[in-house]
Amino acid sequence: MSDLLTPEEMKANLDYHTPHSGWMNTPVNIRKGMYCYASNPKSVETLGLPNARKWNPMEEDWELPENWQQILHEGFKERLERFRSIKVFMDICVRCGACSDKCHFFIGTGDPKNMPVLRAELLRSVYRNDFTRFGKIFGKLAGARPMTANVLKEWWYYLFQCTECRRCSLFCPYGIDTAEITIFGRELLNLLGLNIDWIATPVANCYRTGNHLGIQPHAYKDMLDFFVDDIEDITGLRLEPNFNKKGADILFITPSGDVFADPGTYTCMGYMMLFHYLKEKYGLDVTWSTYASEGGNFGFFTAHEVMKRLNAKMYAEAKRLGVKWILGGECGHMWRVIHQYMDTMNGPADFLEEPVSPITGTKFENAKSTKMVHITEFTADLIKHNKLELDPSRNDHLKVTFHDSCNPSRGMGMFEEPRYVIKNVCNHFYDMPRNTIKEQTFCCGSGSGLNAGEDMELRMMGGLPRANAVRHVHEKHGVNILANVCAVDRAALPALMEYWVPEVDVTGTTELVANALLMPGEKKRTTDLRSEPLPGMEEEADE
Amino acid sequence: MNVHYIFPFLVVCVMFLISYFLSEAATGFKYLFGVVIPYLAILTFVAGVTYRMMNWAKSAVPFRIPTTAGQQKSLPWIKPNQFDNPSSKFGVLVRMLLEILVFRSLFRNTKFRMSEDAQSSYEMEKWLWLGALVFHWAFLVTLVRHLRFFTEPVPQALMLLESLDGFMQVMLPGLMLSGVALLAAATYLFLRRIFLPQVKYISLSSDYFPLFLIIGIAASGILMRYVPDLKIDVTAAKELSMGLVTLRPTIPEGVDGIFFVHVFMVSALLAYFPFSKLMHLGGIFLSPTRNTTTNTREARHVNPWNYPVKVHTYDEYEDDFREKMIEAGLPVEKE
Numbered sequence: 001m002s003d004l005l006t007p008e009e010m011k012a013n014l015d016y017h018t019p020h021s022g023w024m025n026t027p028v029n030i031r032k033g034m035y036c037y038a039s040n041p042k043s044v045e046t047l048g049l050p051n052a053r054k055w056n057p058m059e060e061d062w063e064l065p066e067n068w069q070q071i072l073h074e075g076f077k078e079r080l081e082r083f084r085s086i087k088v089f090m091d092i093c094v095r096c097g098a099c100s101d102k103c104h105f106f107i108g109t110g111d112p113k114n115m116p117v118l119r120a121e122l123l124r125s126v127y128r129n130d131f132t133r134f135g136k137i138f139g140k141l142a143g144a145r146p147m148t149a150n151v152l153k154e155w156w157y158y159l160f161q162c163t164e165c166r167r168c169s170l171f172c173p174y175g176i177d178t179a180e181i182t183i184f185g186r187e188l189l190n191l192l193g194l195n196i197d198w199i200a201t202p203v204a205n206c207y208r209t210g211n212h213l214g215i216q217p218h219a220y221k222d223m224l225d226f227f228v229d230d231i232e233d234i235t236g237l238r239l240e241p242n243f244n245k246k247g248a249d250i251l252f253i254t255p256s257g258d259v260f261a262d263p264g265t266y267t268c269m270g271y272m273m274l275f276h277y278l279k280e281k282y283g284l285d286v287t288w289s290t291y292a293s294e295g296g297n298f299g300f301f302t303a304h305e306v307m308k309r310l311n312a313k314m315y316a317e318a319k320r321l322g323v324k325w326i327l328g329g330e331c332g333h334m335w336r337v338i339h340q341y342m343d344t345m346n347g348p349a350d351f352l353e354e355p356v357s358p359i360t361g362t363k364f365e366n367a368k369s370t371k372m373v374h375i376t377e378f379t380a381d382l383i384k385h386n387k388l389e390l391d392p393s394r395n396d397h398l399k400v401t402f403h404d405s406c407n408p409s410r411g412m413g414m415f416e417e418p419r420y421v422i423k424n425v426c427n428h429f430y431d432m433p434r435n436t437i438k439e440q441t442f443c444c445g446s447g448s449g450l451n452a453g454e455d456m457e458l459r460m461m462g463g464l465p466r467a468n469a470v471r472h473v474h475e476k477h478g479v480n481i482l483a484n485v486c487a488v489d490r491a492a493l494p495a496l497m498e499y500w501v502p503e504v505d506v507t508g509t510t511e512l513v514a515n516a517l518l519m520p521g522e523k524k525r526t527t528d529l530r531s532e533p534l535p536g537m538e539e540e541a542d543e
Numbered sequence: 544m545n546v547h548y549i550f551p552f553l554v555v556c557v558m559f560l561i562s563y564f565l566s567e568a569a570t571g572f573k574y575l576f577g578v579v580i581p582y583l584a585i586l587t588f589v590a591g592v593t594y595r596m597m598n599w600a601k602s603a604v605p606f607r608i609p610t611t612a613g614q615q616k617s618l619p620w621i622k623p624n625q626f627d628n629p630s631s632k633f634g635v636l637v638r639m640l641l642e643i644l645v646f647r648s649l650f651r652n653t654k655f656r657m658s659e660d661a662q663s664s665y666e667m668e669k670w671l672w673l674g675a676l677v678f679h680w681a682f683l684v685t686l687v688r689h690l691r692f693f694t695e696p697v698p699q700a701l702m703l704l705e706s707l708d709g710f711m712q713v714m715l716p717g718l719m720l721s722g723v724a725l726l727a728a729a730t731y732l733f734l735r736r737i738f739l740p741q742v743k744y745i746s747l748s749s750d751y752f753p754l755f756l757i758i759g760i761a762a763s764g765i766l767m768r769y770v771p772d773l774k775i776d777v778t779a780a781k782e783l784s785m786g787l788v789t790l791r792p793t794i795p796e797g798v799d800g801i802f803f804v805h806v807f808m809v810s811a812l813l814a815y816f817p818f819s820k821l822m823h824l825g826g827i828f829l830s831p832t833r834n835t836t837t838n839t840r841e842a843r844h845v846n847p848w849n850y851p852v853k854v855h856t857y858d859e860y861e862d863d864f865r866e867k868m869i870e871a872g873l874p875v876e877k878e
């Protein structure tokens with residue numbers, strides 16, 4: 001990280017000129033800072049995935065299996081039958097270029113192969129060669145080329161420079177989703193054991209211990225117990241969270257990142273305080289699980305099958321504990337998986353009830369089949385029905401803007417719920433410019449398992465459009481905190497802000513809720529969850 | 544110089560020359576360009592398009608993966624965006640119609656700019672949308688207008704369309720708005736391919752070839768209506784086309800050169816269609832990010848090839864950690 005360029009250097013490097021040589025004749029140049037380390041063979045083995053071995057992307061020989069071309073070809077073929085999306089997307093791109101400048105990685109790097117259309121063409125060119133008559137006959141002229149070791153390296157490099165954010169698919173006149181192509185391409189790479197460690201190891205951890213960080217059950221409980229102490233310091237209340245409790249009303253699942261690292265930990269404390277409040281006031285019984293202790297799913301960034309294997313724990317645990325339905329915490333890709341994949345993969349969840357808020361009586365019609373509700377939907381409903389006593393002035397030291405995470409935006413459409421919640425718990429809220437939020441939101445630059453340390457340059461460049469929009473509201477309205485509903489954001493955005501807009505901090509939405517929440521029997525609060533003095537309490541907080 | 548457009552340009556030029564001079568040379572060639580090739584082209588088109596559509600349809604749709612472009616339907620008091628995030632079949636229908644008829648997604652297009660101090664901005668950019676819209680609609684109108692060559696008597700509606708399309712004729716006799724618009728839009732689409740560096744970089748021969756063909760078709764069509772020397776006998780042309788539809792092909796007097804160029808290029812376009820990106824016409828109907836409902840948590844979607852996978856069960860997990868769990872006071876199934 002020490003050799004990371006300064007923001008000024010990075011800005012000076014911005015260059016959008018296309019190279020003189022055509023893209024097929026421009027060999028891939030794998031550059032330090034732009035890629036993540038290769039997967040640890042142990043993790044690949046734990047999962048029983050192919051070709052576990054030590055390898056290094058910087059070396060000439062990637063230690064591929066003897067017949068790797070054949071494996072890829074067959075994998076490709078099989079998936080063309082399994083995924084209409086891929087078959088159609090391979091065929092119908094007209095190269096209009098509408099998607100080309102929509103990708104944050106293109107905007108941040110200027111590398112033409114980071115234009116979504118060209119990223120897809122990297123695969124399409126091989127598809128044309130292997131599966132279309134024109135490609136076979138006309139070769140390069142028809143945009144076709146055979147699979148070679150260099151092409152493979154190019155795939156690997158650029159498929160791990162896509163965060164599967166789907167911004168491109170929004171603008172494509174045919175809805176071609178380069179994220180879908182990346183998901184598929186990474187699945188193929190996995191057949192050869194070409195994964196990155198920042199994905200493979202969390203997946204292996206999650207498989208064994210139930211969460212990406214490999215936190216074992218007792219440690220998981222310990223961490224939440226820490227928060228119990230912290231919350232006691234702030235509110236004077238001693239919370240008693242439930243773990244693996246059979247017969248609880250609701251099972252709560254959130255990304256493990258939030259129990260582990262700031263500022264996600266404050267969001268985690270927020271959940272605990274909210275549940276305590278609901279327990280005291282309305283008798284709602286929520287349980288955490290150490291087995292299903294991961295909401296996120298890096299399996300999604302590996303292969304569909306691996307996603308399914310990790311996701312299975314959610315329903316399995318809900319069934320074992322006999323809860324009514326599942327509540328999900330703030331996370332981006334977790335919600336894409338829940339919203340668009342879970343029920344299909346691991347449902348039907350006929351052992352659960354159709355979700356109804358026992359407090360407001362609201363039926364969550366939109367979650368009728370999957371039986372999992374987003375915490376922000378749940379909280380917005382509570383606030384709308386006046387079920388939470390709130391003092392938004394406790395957040396008066398914050399000027400808030402909201403970062404729509406890619407997946408809840410373009411894979412779900414959750415825009416108003418978090419805004420409604422934030423506006424009810426904060427007095428100062430300012431949206432970023434329209435072309436950078438909601439369905440047009442820009443990625444944090446670190447999604448889809450790319451939030452490692454070694455690819456910091458890539459992350460900072462990819463995050464530039466987001467950072468620019470934040471800077472805009474920072475300069476215009478004095479915004480000093482960036483709220484979100486995503487654990488990867490909470491892990492990734494602090495680094496991005498520190499780099500580009502150091503005056504702005506990062507927070508989860510439920511942290512803001514808990515700050516404002518007037519809990520029965522609490523002492524007079526002098527600090528927020530971060531132990532920073534509340535507005536007007538500076539002196540008392542010091543004592 | 545760029546082989547990606549030089550090559551298709553040459554191909555189209557050669558096609559022009561061959562069809563022009565050969566059809567002038569001998570009646571046998573007229574038969575080839577006026578009857579044999581059009582029949583083959585139509586066959587290829589119909590068979591090819593059907594095959595491609597069925598081939599796509601054959602592939603499974605394992606998940607519903609709509610791109611949600613507006614507020615979801617969740618709580619009753621939050622207004623959902625029914626068409627950009629359609630939770631119902633009706634919503635999907637409207638979304639698809641908007642995509643197909645007015646290019647909804649392209650309408651969103653923005654142009655990104657980076658200022659000197661690396662501040663990015665995203666401005667509205669409607670030219671591509673407008674160019675594409677004019678191009679496709681002009682194509683459609685031209686196509687429909689040509690139905691008068693294949694119907695006898697010509698339906699009233701077609702006559703009406705033709706007179707609307709030709710309202711400029713007062714000033715320029717023979718001029719059809721759609722033809723000119725098609726030519727202009729196709730030219731615009733070509734120019735943006737060579738002048739916008741990024742678009743140029745991604746363009747392949749297969750992007751230029753159909754454009755050149757269409758430019759050739761529109762140009763030859765306009766020439767034979769408009770340039771006195773090249774004017775063809777419309778009645779004769781219709782005799783030929785009616786011969787084709789009634790399966791009694793003839794080559795009448797009074798059609799020559801430029802007419803056969805026109806017919807040949809149209810044939811080439813038809814035959815090329817199923818093998819090319821032009822299939823986007825059919826593909827858009829099957830695009831899973833657009834044609835699926837977004838109520839994915841409300842109604843379960845079934846994956847036809849969903850297979851059981853290896854999972855780490857709770858029992859295995861407890862076996863791994865039982866001691867530690869008991870020690871930490873966590874409930875366990877087996878003591």
Ligand code: SF4
Nearest residue numbers: 093095096097099172
């Ligand atoms: S917008 Fe769609 S059709 Fe146009 S270049 Fe991009 S992927 Fe291809």
Ligand code: SF4
Nearest residue numbers: 103162163165166168
């Ligand atoms: S999904 Fe996002 S990161 Fe990937 S190509 Fe599209 S815009 Fe770029």
